[in-house]
Amino acid sequence: MLGTTTFKGNKIIKDSEFEALIPQKPNRRFLGLPLYPYLAFYQAASVTYDSAYHHRKLDSLTLEYQRKSDSLEGNPRQLKIVQRKYARKIARTRRRLTEGNDFMRIFGEPPVYFDSLAITKNAEKLRGYLFNNGFFENEVRFTTDTAFRRIRTTYLIQENRPTRLRNVQYSISDLRVDSLVLSAKDQSTLKSSARYKGDAFEEERIRLEILLRNNGYYGFSRQSITYLINDTISAPATDSLFRQVDVFVRLEAPNGQESFKAYPVESVQFEVLPPDNSPDSLFQRDTTRFQDIRYVFTDKKFSPRILNSKMLIRPGKLYSQEDERETQRQLSLTDQFRFVNYGFDTTAQGLKSYFRAIPLDKYQVTADVGMNVIQLQQAPGPFANLSYKIRNIFHGLENFEVNLRGGVEAVTGFNDGNLYRSQEMSVNTSLLFPQLLFPGNFRYRFGRYNPRTQVGLGFNYVNRPEYARSSAKAAMTYTLQPSTTTFINLSLLDLNVLNTTRLAPEFERLLDTLQMQGNNLFNSFRRSFVSDVNFTFVRNTNLFIGPPKKASYLRVALESGGTSIGILPKQQQFIENVFGNNLQFFQYLRWNVDYRRYLPVGRRASLVARLNTGSVYSYGVNSVPPYEKYFFAGGSNSVRAWLPRRLGPGSSPPRITSANFTVEAPGELLMEGNLEYRGHLVHFFGDINYAIFLDAGNVWTLPTTTSAKTGEYAAGDFRWDKFGKQIALGTGFGLRYDLQYFVLRFDFGLKLYDPNRQEFVLDEFSWRKPFNTRQPNYLNFNLGVGYPF
Structure with missing residues (x-):
């Protein structure tokens, strides 16, 4: 064999x-x-x-x-x-x-x-x-x-002696093309002193073809590029470690012509066709012209001004292949058209460009039902979603959407291990504009970057045995997509009003006890007003498609909460007049950086590394951030040997209650790292993959000014001379069922090092009862959808 x-x-x-x-x-x-x-x-x-x-x-x-x-x-x-x-x-x-x-x-x-x-x-x-x-x-x-x-x-x-390129010369009879090629010579894949590579010659053909087609030469083909290689050159007498060749790159105009023809765009037409299989005679056609582009609408009318910001092909400009394809992409991203086709007709003067699109249905209703499995209890809970969308609601390519969600979950009580029913209902509305809503014509200058503005309102209601809570939200978010791998979000307005309408007496006593122990969960159940400005940058080159590829993911999030309260003193009074007195206000700064690296290992395996860190700093009267802005460690996307949000802070012991695993452990500083090896097992209607992982991390609270002065620090406080011993370590294995459109994940985490006890605990695990939660160390089962990172 x-x-x-x-x-x-x-x-x-x-x-x-x-x-x-x-x-x-x-x-x-x-x-x-x-x-x-x-x-x-x-x-x-x-x-x-x-x-x-x-x-x-x-x-x-x-x-x-x-x-x-x-x-x-x-x-x-x-x-x-x-x-x-x-x-x-x-x-x-x-x-x-x-x-x-x-x-x-x-x-x-x-x-x-x-x-x-x-x-x-x-x-x-x-x-x-x-x-x-x-x-x-x-x-x-x-x-x-x-x-x-x-x-x-x-x-x-x-291998013996390598061959290097000595001189690379271009022979181009067309002076305009010669000037264009020489201006971009620094981007050439054929470099003097570089080792000879056959692939570099084909890459240079492709580069020159793209360069010329993006500068008006519509009919240019890479077949017009030929190479002449002189390999009869001897290496210098003082250096016989390599051979040398001279390369001559020739661009010849077709059919014996002296020059290549550059095509200006003579005219541009965008046409919205009737629905599939519908004759034009049944619909009224509307023709209009905006900034020299002809728009033809059949049955449905769209804003020529908004469409114009997406049209990168312009009359009077030289033809550009990049503009042609980017125009099609931007029109497709509006979620208004089923597909967009384009073409060109050549004339003696130039090119006649046309784009044709078939619109999507104006009204769309989607519904789905499913089942959630709560990781802590492994108990199923049904949910249902109903979504209603109206496209092009104001004829400016806007989309209006209403989403209703209702669900029932089985949850564990805070003071016992029994299961109770929890109901959650929410309604969210959003209006999506295909532009940045700025004053003046400035907003139309970002058509190449898929600009969007989302204005949203939402209401959420949760009813548990311990409490009933509602929240209202209003937000306005700007989105840009400079490339297929880069996304930018900026929210200048993000307002939340939180209100707890009911607290069970026993649960209220538990909150008081936790507050005395340092856990300020109590703040989450006071009437609160949370406002912030946030910015998010994401660059993701990993598509999770095909065999493993070298890729990376970077997410940077910055957030400033309650900033305007200090700048505008009367704002707080205005908010209290609108929403009532006794509101709690927060002022904080928060940042988070999440970086991941994907490296292929063999044919169907990869090694993934991740570093996730962040911090939140509070200032002002309250001196604490909203509970939702804290960092948490543990769970299926974190250190998987610990229960979700139950690790830390620092070396703090678990909160002592009759069911202490239900008490969360918030922190103001997060450090987390993961290393995971992913391989393939078998294919059964989908890929069944396995993973072996090592997780490390924790959360900490930031020391107060008093602690720094007195030197009396809490167990959860971050200290440079102590934090190394407070990094939790966990390992484990997992199975993933990958159906391309859906990934079901089963991970089993095992503790290696416990920061609370500051000792290794692997020897406390027993294979006889691997899932027995009464043991000091056991396999913690994590059920998730999608990859952890």
Whole structure:
């Protein structure tokens, strides 16, 4: 059987580049160990596999299909049904014949045998790859040896002297094109003194094609670019470590012409077509012109001024491929059109550009029901959502949406472990504008960046056995998307009014007790007014599509709460006149940075690292932030060995109640890190993946001025000389069922180091009762939707 493949002697080309050229892969091992579970599953299932049976079944299905098809020649509709039915059956049977039964295909992997002819071909591939990367004098040999009934292959590689580019010259007869190419020469993929790479020549063709097409040359093709390489140059006598070549890049106009033709945009038309399969005669057409662009609307009317801000193709400008595609993208992002097509007609003067779109339905109603599983109690709770959307409500591409949500959850009481019902109802309305609502024409200058302004109002009501609480919210948020990977949000107005209408006496006593212990959960249940200005920047290059790729994620959030209260003293009085007296006001500054790095490891595995940190600082009369603005550690997206929001702060012991696991542990400073290895197990209607992780982190409270003066710090206070011993450590494993559009996650966390006791606790875990919560250390089960990070 085929064993491992190794490469020796290569100094510049990485092993991973060679591995990608070798199509034959040995049977997969588990976690890099000499264990082959997939092969074992395949061999175990093959014992009961009968290929002769599937041969007979395939022949029988084929004959049966032929008989039924002959009998239905006069009934095409029924014939089509039979064709679909038997096509599925025959394809399924043929697959079982060639690939084995379901267990062999889903959970197993067929044995991979050594092929001497394939090894010889692989050596030729490696020689070609080295030659294409500048090693013209390379040598590749291979040796084999046997260990544990597997043949290991070693490729012995001699790269020898690399070839470098000495001079790169462009030969362009068209002076305008020559000037354009030379102005962007610093972006060329062909650099003097760089090693020769065949791929760089094709990349240069693509770069020049894009450059010219973005500067008016609509008909330019990369086939007009040719290369002449002079490899007869000898290396200097003082340096024989490399060879040298000169490269001549030639751009020749087609059909013997002396120059390339630059196309200006002569006219632009945007047309909204009638709904699918509807004749134009049934609808009234409305034609208007705005800033030299012709707009034609059928049945529905849209604001030409707003559409104009999305049209980057303009009459009088030179044609640009980038503007053409970005215009289509911006129009599609408005959520007004089912699809947007574009095209060009060439004329003697230039290009006639047209965009055609079919609108989406003006009214849309969506409803969904589901079941939540609360991680602490693992008890199901049904919920329902109803959403109603009106598109283009004011004919300016605005979307108005109303969302209703109701749900029932099983929750644990604060002072006992019994389950109770909790009802939650909410209504949220939002009006989305496809522009930044600023005064003047400034708001129309961001059409290339998918600008949006969202104005929202919302109301939420929660009824639990311990309390009943309502909250009202008003917000205005600006959004920009400078690229497909970058998002910017700025909310200049975010107002929340929180009101608790009922507190159970026993629960109120519990809040008083917690406040005496330092947990200010009590503040969350006082009538409060929370206002803030917040900014969020997100850059995400990870799409979670296809095989693992090198990617990163960065989220930076800044927030200032209650700033205007200090600047405008009369504002507080005005708010109390509107919402009543006895309101609690907050002033605080908050920041949070979340960075993640995704690195591929092998064919279907990746290593993910994450650092999440932040802090909130309170000032003013209240001296505490709103409870919702605190940081928490523990749970399925944090340190998974601890229950959600129950880790810390610092080395503080758990809150002592009859059910202490229900008491949250807020902090003003967060430090958190995660390292996770993700691999693939099997495919069963979706990918079943596994993960092994290591989590670290905690939250702390910020020391008060009094603590700093007296030197008497609380166990949860952050101190530079103590925080290293207060970092909690947890490890564990997980399973993820990835259906592309939905990921169900099961993670099991185990404590390694407990900051409360400041000692390692792994030896306190028992495999006999791994989920027994009465043990000092147990497997903490986390159920989640989506990846943790």
